[in-house]
Amino acid sequence: MIRFDNINKPKNKKLLIFISDFIRRIFGGDRLKRISKEITSISKKISQKHQKKIVILDFGCGSMEVSKKLQKYSFVKKIVGTDTFDFKFETKKMKYVQTDKFFKSTNVNFDLIIAIDVLHHIGIDDASKILKRLSKISKNLIIKDHFEHGFFSRHLLRFVDFYANYAYGVNIPKKYFDYKSWNNAVKKSSLKEVKLIKNFQQHDGLFNLILNKKHHFISILSK
Secondary structure, rough: OOOOOOOOOOOOHHHHHHHHHHHHHHOOOOHHHHHHHHHHHHHHHHHHHHHEEEEEEOOOOOOOOOHHHOOOOEEEEEEEEEEOOOOOOEOOEEEEEHHHHHHHOOOOOEEEEEEEEOOOHHHHHHHHHHHHHHHHOOOEEEEEEEOOHHHHHHHHHHHHHHHHHHHHHHOOOOEEOOOHHHHHHHHHHHOOEEEEEOOOOOOOOHHHHOOOOOHHHEEEEEE
């Protein structure tokens, strides 16, 4: 029986990542193409609104793939990525800081925070606390996450999360946001939702058929 929680990091991590990425490329599972394009567009508007180059925090950044695309644009001044694992990465425009170290030492105010498919792993019941904590260091947040639509939808999301994260040893949540729980999380965080993009198509091909756009949303939040 497959368990979706308490996952330990597998020994053959590199091989599993290679196989997973190969399957994604063939069957339309590129999760970054559309997300990066949408977040770039929103970030540019925020930069234009503030009339300056912006400093971005990539919260739960993983391998910083979205940040690597964002940093190419002239309206981005600097990007800091933070996640739970510990490694060294720094360029002229980007820097990685492990999450615990980041929250102990940060005194930087960001123009924008992005969090892509992160909150559900932390736990939807704790989402408002995380949003409130992040809002203390930035007035603007972009959240990409999932909506579940009942029992089957929830377990489909869990299965896809398991497939995407098994090689990394990331625990799989037991439930995801629905419209009500997301609205409650935003309300408790004391943030204002500027725009909610429902039915965001993340994938193409077979992957889009398996986990279609009704399961994806992007929320733009501000103080």
